[in-house]
Amino acid sequence: MANSSKTISIAGAGIAGLTLAIALAKFGFRVVVAERQDAPSEFGAGLQISPNARRVLDTLGLGDDFAANSFAPDAIDIYPHKRTSPINSVQLGDFATKRYDGVPYAVAHRADLLDCLYRAAKKFANIEIHFGVEEIDATQANGGVSILLKDKNSAPFPVTARAHIGADGVRSETRINLLGGPKPQFTGYVAWRALADIDDVAKHLPMNHTSLFWGPDYHVVLYPLPHQRKVNIALFSRHKHKSIERGAELKLGPNRLSIKENSVLAPILDSLYDQFTPWPLFGVTCEHWYKDNVALIGDAAHAMLPFQAQGAAMGMEDAGLLAVLLAAEPDNAKAFAQYQSLRKPRVDKVQKQSAQNGKIFHMRPPKSWARDLVVARQSPDAQLKRLDWIYKHDPFEGLL
Numbered sequence: 001m002a003n004s005s006k007t008i009s010i011a012g013a014g015i016a017g018l019t020l021a022i023a024l025a026k027f028g029f030r031v032v033v034a035e036r037q038d039a040p041s042e043f044g045a046g047l048q049i050s051p052n053a054r055r056v057l058d059t060l061g062l063g064d065d066f067a068a069n070s071f072a073p074d075a076i077d078i079y080p081h082k083r084t085s086p087i088n089s090v091q092l093g094d095f096a097t098k099r100y101d102g103v104p105y106a107v108a109h110r111a112d113l114l115d116c117l118y119r120a121a122k123k124f125a126n127i128e129i130h131f132g133v134e135e136i137d138a139t140q141a142n143g144g145v146s147i148l149l150k151d152k153n154s155a156p157f158p159v160t161a162r163a164h165i166g167a168d169g170v171r172s173e174t175r176i177n178l179l180g181g182p183k184p185q186f187t188g189y190v191a192w193r194a195l196a197d198i199d200d201v202a203k204h205l206p207m208n209h210t211s212l213f214w215g216p217d218y219h220v221v222l223y224p225l226p227h228q229r230k231v232n233i234a235l236f237s238r239h240k241h242k243s244i245e246r247g248a249e250l251k252l253g254p255n256r257l258s259i260k261e262n263s264v265l266a267p268i269l270d271s272l273y274d275q276f277t278p279w280p281l282f283g284v285t286c287e288h289w290y291k292d293n294v295a296l297i298g299d300a301a302h303a304m305l306p307f308q309a310q311g312a313a314m315g316m317e318d319a320g321l322l323a324v325l326l327a328a329e330p331d332n333a334k335a336f337a338q339y340q341s342l343r344k345p346r347v348d349k350v351q352k353q354s355a356q357n358g359k360i361f362h363m364r365p366p367k368s369w370a371r372d373l374v375v376a377r378q379s380p381d382a383q384l385k386r387l388d389w390i391y392k393h394d395p396f397e398g399l400l
């Protein structure tokens with residue numbers, strides 16, 4: 001029978017859960033991952049993988065594999081409402097790679113990142129992934145956790161683990177049921193996502209850049225996914241809480257009218273409105289990320305608005321650090337306390353910055369005029385300088 005002090009159970013084979021599984025396996029843990037879906041998830045669209053997230057992949061030896069299916073844009077062009085050319089460009093490409101000590105800022109399809117993690121996890125004999133798990137019964141027991149994984153096709157699968165980690169996303173049952181934590185809250189924003197044909201968008205925008213459009217009560221992010229011949233498009237708008245609660249059909253109505261005034265965006269989006277899928281955005285503010293032998297990582301602990309493109313990045317940083325702490329400290333209470341105290345202040349700050357970006361990106365005149373004046377005058381490295389505290393971070397620094 002496996003040594004339970006070297007076994008960790010994880011709920012969720014998403015980005016955070018698989019990153020944690022790989023990091024723990026490298027330290028010699030046996031890792032049992034329970035995933036609700038029947039197969040590795042292919043949902044989602046594009047993700048920006050900033051240098052702090054990429055550093056985690058590089059440390060785990062996955063950088064080259066990830067690079068094969070991702071793309072490093074040269075810049076982020078900023079277009080305020082009705083502008084036909086960018087007022088400023090955040091320099092990325094080689095400029096950012098040099099700034100972050102050889103670590104690039106890239107974009108990828110979420111399914112490609114998950115595939116990279118999944119293939120890496122499958123190479124470890126000490127990682128077991130159970131798909132189609134409908135229920136995870138977890139009971140705290142004698143310095144560990146007794147787990148039963150249940151699905152409709154087989155007998156319950158028992159796991160005796162040192163700790164159980166909830167990497168089960170924004171609607172985390174681990175957070176709500178095992179930690180008595182809060183339910184996710186609707187943020188007031190909806191993301192509308194679509195993938196466009198790269199050749200169509202190339203007629204309007206440079207396909208080696210990310211384009212960011214700011215408008216009254218909306219913003220749009222577009223970036224190329226060249227190996228898929230697609231462009232990821234995410235349009236963010238506000239939405240009333242009540243209609244989300246009632247499950248009313250989500251409509252882009254007023255934002256479509258604003259976007260019509262935008263002569264760069266309108267022709268790109270015109271033929272895509274039917275393809276947009278709405279994603280109401282929920283956030284999680286959770287004070288306690290652990291209790292006894294159970295802890296949370298990723299969106300389960302701190303789902304945030306995606307306006308700084310850091311949700312997955314924070315989950316990957318959580319995973320890297322938690323693996324190191326569990327390997328170094330046999331007492332879960334001490335390892336988890338250290339984990340929360342090292343991670344939470346940073347995550348809170350990123351969460352606040354993401355919410356603040358929403359207010360800035362969606363400003364209306366006259367506030368937007370002042371915003372645009374400031375941004376237009378900034379030097380090309382000003383935005384990166386402002387965000388160094390996010391991108392320079394290495395969760396493994398001084399620990400390995």
Ligand SMILES: Cc1cc2nc3c(=O)[nH]c(=O)nc-3n(C[C@H](O)[C@H](O)[C@H](O)COP(=O)(O)OP(=O)(O)OC[C@H]3O[C@@H](n4cnc5c(N)ncnc54)[C@H](O)[C@@H]3O)c2cc1C
Pocket residue numbers: 011012013014015016017034035036037041046047048049053133136167168169170171172173191193234279281297298299300306309310311312313314315
């Ligand atoms: C529009 C949009 C754009 C974004 N852009 C970016 C970006 O550019 N960069 C970035 O870093 N982040 C971005 N994010 C955020 C990012 O997608 C999330 O933060 C990230 O996917 C969270 O990863 P996770 O592993 O914590 O959770 P998830 O990806 O949600 O994974 C959770 C996993 O747990 C499984 N699960 C759920 N419940 C159970 C259960 N009870 N039992 C077993 N398994 C369960 C799920 O099936 C899933 O596989 C964006 C988000 C949105 C909505």
